[in-house]
Amino acid sequence: MSDSAIADFKPLSRQQMAARVARDIPEGWYVNLGIGIPTQVADHVPLEREVIFHSENGVLGMGPAPAPDKIEPWLINAGKQYVTLRKGGSYVHHADSFAMIRGGHLDLCVLGGFQVAENGDLANWATSVNDTAPAVGGAMDLAAGAKRLWVLMEHTTKDGTSKIVHRCSYPLTAVGAVKRVYTNLATLDITPEGFAIVDMAPGLSFENLQARTEAKLRPAAA
Amino acid sequence: MSDSAIADFKPLSRQQMAARVARDIPEGWYVNLGIGIPTQVADHVPLEREVIFHSENGVLGMGPAPAPDKIEPWLINAGKQYVTLRKGGSYVHHADSFAMIRGGHLDLCVLGGFQVAENGDLANWATSVNDTAPAVGGAMDLAAGAKRLWVLMEHTTKDGTSKIVHRCSYPLTAVGAVKRVYTNLATLDITPEGFAIVDMAPGLSFENLQARTEAKLRPAAA
Amino acid sequence: MINKIVQSIAEAMAGIKDGSTVLVSGFGAVGQPNVLIDGLIEQGATDLVAVANNAGVGHVGLARLMELGRVRKIICSFPRSSDPVVFETLYRTGKIELEIVPQGTLAERMHAAGAGIPAFFTATAVGTLLANGKETRQFDDGRTYVMEKSLPGDVALVEAWEADRWGNLTFKQSGRNFNPVMAMAAKLTIVQSQHIVELGDIPPENVHTPGIFVDRVLHVPYGDPSGF
Amino acid sequence: MINKIVQSIAEAMAGIKDGSTVLVSGFGAVGQPNVLIDGLIEQGATDLVAVANNAGVGHVGLARLMELGRVRKIICSFPRSSDPVVFETLYRTGKIELEIVPQGTLAERMHAAGAGIPAFFTATAVGTLLANGKETRQFDDGRTYVMEKSLPGDVALVEAWEADRWGNLTFKQSGRNFNPVMAMAAKLTIVQSQHIVELGDIPPENVHTPGIFVDRVLHVPYGDPSGF
Numbered sequence: 040m041s042d043s044a045i046a047d048f049k050p051l052s053r054q055q056m057a058a059r060v061a062r063d064i065p066e067g068w069y070v071n072l073g074i075g076i077p078t079q080v081a082d083h084v085p086l087e088r089e090v091i092f093h094s095e096n097g098v099l100g101m102g103p104a105p106a107p108d109k110i111e112p113w114l115i116n117a118g119k120q121y122v123t124l125r126k127g128g129s130y131v132h133h134a135d136s137f138a139m140i141r142g143g144h145l146d147l148c149v150l151g152g153f154q155v156a157e158n159g160d161l162a163n164w165a166t167s168v169n170d171t172a173p174a175v176g177g178a179m180d181l182a183a184g185a186k187r188l189w190v191l192m193e194h195t196t197k198d199g200t201s202k203i204v205h206r207c208s209y210p211l212t213a214v215g216a217v218k219r220v221y222t223n224l225a226t227l228d229i230t231p232e233g234f235a236i237v238d239m240a241p242g243l244s245f246e247n248l249q250a251r252t253e254a255k256l257r258p259a260a261a
Numbered sequence: 262m263s264d265s266a267i268a269d270f271k272p273l274s275r276q277q278m279a280a281r282v283a284r285d286i287p288e289g290w291y292v293n294l295g296i297g298i299p300t301q302v303a304d305h306v307p308l309e310r311e312v313i314f315h316s317e318n319g320v321l322g323m324g325p326a327p328a329p330d331k332i333e334p335w336l337i338n339a340g341k342q343y344v345t346l347r348k349g350g351s352y353v354h355h356a357d358s359f360a361m362i363r364g365g366h367l368d369l370c371v372l373g374g375f376q377v378a379e380n381g382d383l384a385n386w387a388t389s390v391n392d393t394a395p396a397v398g399g400a401m402d403l404a405a406g407a408k409r410l411w412v413l414m415e416h417t418t419k420d421g422t423s424k425i426v427h428r429c430s431y432p433l434t435a436v437g438a439v440k441r442v443y444t445n446l447a448t449l450d451i452t453p454e455g456f457a458i459v460d461m462a463p464g465l466s467f468e469n470l471q472a473r474t475e476a477k478l479r480p481a482a483a
Numbered sequence: 484m485i486n487k488i489v490q491s492i493a494e495a496m497a498g499i500k501d502g503s504t505v506l507v508s509g510f511g512a513v514g515q516p517n518v519l520i521d522g523l524i525e526q527g528a529t530d531l532v533a534v535a536n537n538a539g540v541g542h543v544g545l546a547r548l549m550e551l552g553r554v555r556k557i558i559c560s561f562p563r564s565s566d567p568v569v570f571e572t573l574y575r576t577g578k579i580e581l582e583i584v585p586q587g588t589l590a591e592r593m594h595a596a597g598a599g600i601p602a603f604f605t606a607t608a609v610g611t612l613l614a615n616g617k618e619t620r621q622f623d624d625g626r627t628y629v630m631e632k633s634l635p636g637d638v639a640l641v642e643a644w645e646a647d648r649w650g651n652l653t654f655k656q657s658g659r660n661f662n663p664v665m666a667m668a669a670k671l672t673i674v675q676s677q678h679i680v681e682l683g684d685i686p687p688e689n690v691h692t693p694g695i696f697v698d699r700v701l702h703v704p705y706g707d708p709s710g711f
Numbered sequence: 712m713i714n715k716i717v718q719s720i721a722e723a724m725a726g727i728k729d730g731s732t733v734l735v736s737g738f739g740a741v742g743q744p745n746v747l748i749d750g751l752i753e754q755g756a757t758d759l760v761a762v763a764n765n766a767g768v769g770h771v772g773l774a775r776l777m778e779l780g781r782v783r784k785i786i787c788s789f790p791r792s793s794d795p796v797v798f799e800t801l802y803r804t805g806k807i808e809l810e811i812v813p814q815g816t817l818a819e820r821m822h823a824a825g826a827g828i829p830a831f832f833t834a835t836a837v838g839t840l841l842a843n844g845k846e847t848r849q850f851d852d853g854r855t856y857v858m859e860k861s862l863p864g865d866v867a868l869v870e871a872w873e874a875d876r877w878g879n880l881t882f883k884q885s886g887r888n889f890n891p892v893m894a895m896a897a898k899l900t901i902v903q904s905q906h907i908v909e910l911g912d913i914p915p916e917n918v919h920t921p922g923i924f925v926d927r928v929l930h931v932p933y934g935d936p937s938g939f
Contacts, residue, residue, distance in 0.1 A: 067485050069695050089485045091649070091695070095814060096738040096888050099693050100649075112741075112935035113884040119739040126683030127649040129690035130884055132891040132919075133738075134598075134822035137815030141599030141833060142667065144695050168840065172766075172802050172809055174791035179841065180815030183834040184599055214838035289713050291923050311713045313877070313923070317586060318510040318660050321921050322877075334513075334707035335656040341511040348911030349877040351918035352656055354663040354691075355510075356594035356826075359587030363605060363827030364895065366923050390612065394538075394574050394581055396563035401613065402587030405606040406827055436610035595831070601850040603823070603831040622829040622860070632850070653916065688881065689917040 048242030050194075050223040058083040060149060060191055060221050064090050071095070071140065071181055073150035074118040077191050080149055091127075093145060095177040097136040100128025117177065140177070140184040148185035150178060152192040152220070154207045157233035157254045159217045161190060162209035173210070182213030194222035194251060201253035203227065203234060224248055232257060270464030272416075272445040280305040282371060282413055282443050286312050293317070293362065293403055295372035296340040299413050302371055308347075315367060317399040319358040322350025339399065362399070362406040370407035372400060374414040374442070376429045379455035379476045381439045383412060384431035395432070404435030416444035416473060423475035425449065425456060446470055454479060487650040488679060488700045495519065495673050495701040496526040499638050503528060506593065506636035506665040507535040507545055512708040514658035516642040516675045519701070520544045523640065529553040534593070534636060536586065536661060538562040538570035549573055556580035558634070560589050585613060590664050592634035597667025597696070604628035639669030643692070643700075646676035647683075650697030651690045658708070659691060666696040675703035715878040716907060716928045723747065723901050723929040724754040727866055731756060734821065734864035734893040735763040735773055740936040742886035744870040744903045747929070748772045751868070757781040762821070762864060764814065764889060766790040766798035777801055784808035786862070788817050813841060818892050820862035825895025825924070832856035867897030871920070871928075874904035875911075878925030879918045886936070887919060894924040903931035 051059065053076050061083030064070060071093045072078050082103065084090050092101040094116040101116060102123035109123075116122045131139075139145060154162040161182055165173030182188050195201050203220065219237070220227045225248055226237035235257045239248055249256050273281065275298050283305030286292060293315045294300050304325065306312050314323040316338040323338060324345035331345075338344045346352075353361075361367060376384040383404055387395030404410055417423050425442065441459070442449045447470055448459035457479045461470055471478050489495050496519070499505070505523065509515025524547055533554045538561075539546030546569040548554055557579060562570055573579040584592065585607045595603055608614045609627050618630040641662045644655040652674060654662055666672045679702045717723045724747070727733070733751065737743025752775055761782045766789075767774030774797040776782055785807060790798055801807040812820065813835045823831055836842045837855050846858040869890045872883040880902060882890055894900045907930045 087484075091485075093695075094885075096741075096885050098885050099695060100687075111884060113886045115739055115741055115885055117738075124687055124884070127647060127651060127694070129651060129685075129687045129693045130882075130887050131693065132882075132887045133814075133818035133889045134892045137818050138594075138598035138667065139693075139695055141815055141819075141835060142597045143599060144597075144667070165840070172790040172799065173811065174789040175811055175813055175841065176789040177814035179813040179839060180835045183837065184815070211839045309712075313713075315923075316657075318513075318657050320657050321923060322915075333656060335658045337511055337513055337657055339510075346656070346915055349875060349879060349922070351879060351913075351915045351921045352654075352659050353921065354654075354659045355586075355590035355661045356664045359590050360822075360826035360895065361921075361923055363587055363591075363607060364825045365827060366825075366895070387612070394562040394571065395583065396561040397583055397585050397613065398561040399586035401585040401611060402607045405609065406587070433611045591826070591828070598819070600819070600831045600833060601852065601854075601856055603828045605828060624829065626829075628829055656916070659916075686917075688884070688887075688919070689914075691916070 047247060048240050050240050053079065056191060056221055056223055059226065060189065064147065066090060068146035069093055069144060071145050071148045071185065073148070073178070073181070075151045077149040077151055078118055093139060095136055097131045097133060098122070098124065098128070099131065100125045137180055140180050143184060143186055145185040147187045147189060148181045149189045149191050150181060152190040152202065153209050154202050154204050155190050155217050155220050156204050156207045157229065159215040159229045160207045161188070161212045161217050162207040163212045165210045168210055178212050182216045187218050188216045189219045189221065190217050191221045194224040201251060204253045224251060235259065269469060270462050272462050275301065278413060278443055278445055281448065282411065286369065288312060290368035291315055291366060293367050293370045293407065295400070295403070297373045299371040299373055300340055315361060317358055319353045319355060320344070320346065320350070321353065322347045359402055362402050365406060365408055367407040369409045369411060370403045371411045371413050372403060374412040374424065375431050376424050376426050377412050377439050377442050378426050378429045379451065381437040381451045382429045383410070383434045383439050384429040385434045387432045390432055400434050404438045409440050410438045411441045411443065412439050413443045416446040423473060426475045446473065449478070457481070486648045487694065487697060488648050488702070492518065492522040492701060495699050496522040499523065499526055499528040501528050502530045503637035504532040504534065506639040506669055507533055508639070508641050508661040508665045510536055510657065510660040514642050514654065514660045514662050515708065516640040517544055518675050518703045518705055519640040519673055520548065524548050524551065530555050532556045532558065534558045534634065536560055537564050538567060540564045541566045542569060546570065549579060554579060556582065558582040558584060560584055560586035583613060588631050590661065592631055593664045593668035596633035596635035597664065600633060602630050602632045604630050634668065636665065636669035637671065639665040639672045641666050641672060641674045643674050643676040645678045645680050645685060646674055646700045647680050647685060649682060650694030650700055651685050652676070652692040652697060653685055653689065654691050663692045666692050672696055672698050674700045676700055677704055714876045715922065715925060716876050716930065720746065720750040720929060723927050724750045727751065727754055727756040729756050730758045731865035732760040732762065734867040734897055735761055736869050736889040736893045738764055738885065738888040742870050742882065742888045742890050743936065744868040745772055746903050746931045746933060747868040747901055748776065752776050752779065758783050760784045760786065762786045762862065764788055765792050766795060768792045769794045770797060774798065777807060782807060784810065786810040786812060788812055788814035811841060816859050818889065820859055821892045821896035824861035824863035825892065828861060830858050830860045832858055862896065864893065864897035865899065867893040867900045869894050869900060869902045871902050871904040873906045873908045873913060874902055874928045875908050875913060877910060878922030878928055879913050880904070880920040880925060881913055881917065882919050891920045894920050900924055900926050902928045904928055905932055
């Protein structure tokens with residue numbers, strides 16, 4: 040891929056990616072945000088729009104990060120960062136927390152990904168079957184349990200390999216679970232016919248996006 | 262059975278039966294008492310001997326019945342009688358309450374019975390396979406779940422039929438679960454060899470007890 | 484602003500469909516959502532499957548709903564009560580189906596439904612009539628267990644002590660009983676609460692049922708439980 | 712008088728046998744019973760199976776126990792950490808067994824053990840490496856589920872905020888995490904508590920873990936969590 044092709048458009052920054060996802064989350068949803076970029080989505084949901092954030096370690100109703108002098112040492116999220124609790128928040132134990140996840144009570148989970156396939160498969164926990172000691176955490180529970188699974192990730196690896204694929208080559212996190220993918224290049228819905236483009240980074244053409252994508256894409260419905 | 266045979270001894274009153282069971286409950290045990298005579302066992306455990314009484318409807322640490330002017334309308338036991346809560350007591354929901362039962366966390370459950378068999382089978386919920394709408398409540402959970410199951414009941418029905426039997430003829434509550442039976446005539450352990458007498462009502466002879474009992478009894482170990 | 488508090492019984496009961504499975508909480512009269520049950524009678528849905536610990540008392544509440552012919556089947560642990568005349572008449576004349584479930588299995592089947600567990604194994608009822616026709620299996624401990632399936636509800640009727648606008652709930656004493664379990668097991672959870680409190684008034688460590696399990700809250704300061 | 716409060720770490724750890732399965736609570740450093748883990752190092756039991764969310768950090772606590780060769784196998788969801796050097800060295804050289812379990816399945820396997828449920832079905836991990844060799848089955852909803860077995864412990868090490876002499880516990884904020892689940896899943900549950908309170912000081916509606924699940928309580932006012 041030539042440098043000139045890249046010059047044609049401006050990929051979204053991580054901030055912009057997080058903001059793009061945040062835009063699609065309506066008031067009243069119960070939402071779990073995975074470790075990494077997904078966590079930043081919360082920063083782009085205004086507090087007046089009441090979205091209730093859940094963390095696997097038994098926190099429901101998380102607020103923003105605390106000021107450095109307001110840290111509560113016993114209040115962390117699943118990424119082990121200090122957080123706050125909003126009025127109306129609550130604490131539960133791990134089995135109850137995952138009952139919320141597994142029982143389909145979360146409206147949305149946003150996870151990072153290594154690969155998303157056009158059949159909705161997600162790979163985000165191990166890069167090889169021979170990975171020594173891959174760490175799954177709560178990813179498989181979240182991917183299988185939430186009402187909707189969205190993935191937020193870069194469109195390609197650093198060397199330009201597409202992470203939007205026909206079939207995942209990495210070990211799966213969940214089968215057929217992903218509904219939508221947000222990348223730095225595009226927003227893609229997963230439909231029975233495969234990936235359908237919802238929107239693209241400013242200045243990016245369909246051909247240019249397809250050139251960077253292993254899976255076949257369908258243009259946005261008119 | 263002649264009247265003179267009955268005159269030989271004095272069966273225990275219900276009060277005495279409850280007191281007999283209470284004598285065998287050590288401090289620190291977690292105990293569930295079934296509806297009926299078993300409920301009265303608690304009245305015979307002095308408060309200084311801390312035994313923690315559990316009720317299926319999510320009450321742990323029940324105390325005695327309240328004075329009429331101290332009734333708490335929201336605090337009842339599984340028999341739907343008003344009770345009190347001791348200091349150190351707590352409330353849980355039904356699934357957690359039965360997790361205590363099913364998970365083997367109760368040291369003892371005392372239930373009433375229709376029949377107890379020498380193989381430890383208990384029948385206490387229905388008197389016929391054709392019983393219209395028998396009511397099981399928590400009996401099967403308690404019988405299968407507690408660490409020890411004791412049964413407290415009259416030795417015979419009103420017409421003199423033995424409730425201590427070779428095999429139960431009524432529908433079972435649990436299989437092989439009973440460890441000990443307290444009746445108005447005797448205390449019987451269930452052993453791999455069947456019923457073994459622990460003690461008998463004052464004045465009752467082994468022969469007289471056996472005559473009132475369908476199952477074969479073994480005398481108390483010397 | 485999220486606001487799960489509704490202003491009328493009609494709003495609370497809106498949309499309950501014929502054929503629904505309705506989980507009705509309470510143990511005896513304690514923790515029993517009497518006003519919501521009356522609301523369901525008024526609302527009109529029929530061909531219902533009712534799940535409750537008991538099968539109704541006298542001619543009020545759940546018994547009244549059955550008497551009106553609106554309950555096709557009842558799933559409960561203890562169909563007997565101090566005055567079970569309605570249920571017994573319907574049952575004897577073949578006008579209602581009955582599924583008896585051991586009380587702990589009943590609670591766990593709903594807990595499992597709420598927790599995304601379609602089936603589990605328990606030793607309760609093994610070797611009894613209530614395990615007839617059910618799959619059994621021996622596990623590593625050498626004991627035999629029976630497989631029980633989850634019991635999800637379309638609607639749960641719940642009675643709480645306190646509720647806030649996010650649907651966080653507390654329960655009073657033994658009024659907790661089936662309420663938290665039923666709240667998590669149903670698609671639509673409707674609550675009558677003695678008290679409505681401000682968001683944040685319930686300490687976050689002491690929320691008994693988090694609002695994630697609650698859809699609608701009606702303020703019903705109806706006083707002490709009655710009608711065992 | 713029931714008194715589960717013990718006076719020394721030696722008394723707290725007495726009787727833990729070689730070969731035990733030890734459930735170690737905490738998520739990160741929060742709710743992690745550091746003093747009890749050090750007590751286990753001191754106590755000497757070996758050939759242990761450790762169950763924890765993580766596989767230890769640096770060279771302290773659980774990592775130290777592993778470094779001393781006392782852990783035969785670890786069951787966890789997330790063997791990575793900020794500094795997992797001990798585990799990774801042992802694992803690469805074949806000196807420790809690893810069983811990776813999805814975090815929610817890990818929690819539920821212990822909850823099931825505590826609740827007398829030997830196995831349950833979940834959709835988590837279906838179609839992945841972590842379901843390899845496990846029984847799967849389709850239920851009425853048409854979805855495929857995998858059967859997971861309960862995970863009981865011989866010993867649980869728990870960290871609480873408040874405890875009384877009956878063993879009733881509360882937890883602070885997200886310090887609750889695995890603690891209540893592990894407390895109910897083990898034959899011997901040992902607690903370190905920041906505060907010891909009088910019987911009755913914890914309101915009965917707000918006991919997080921009832922004393923029925925607790926065997927021993929050690930007062931350890933150790934301050935804020937540290938050592939993520």
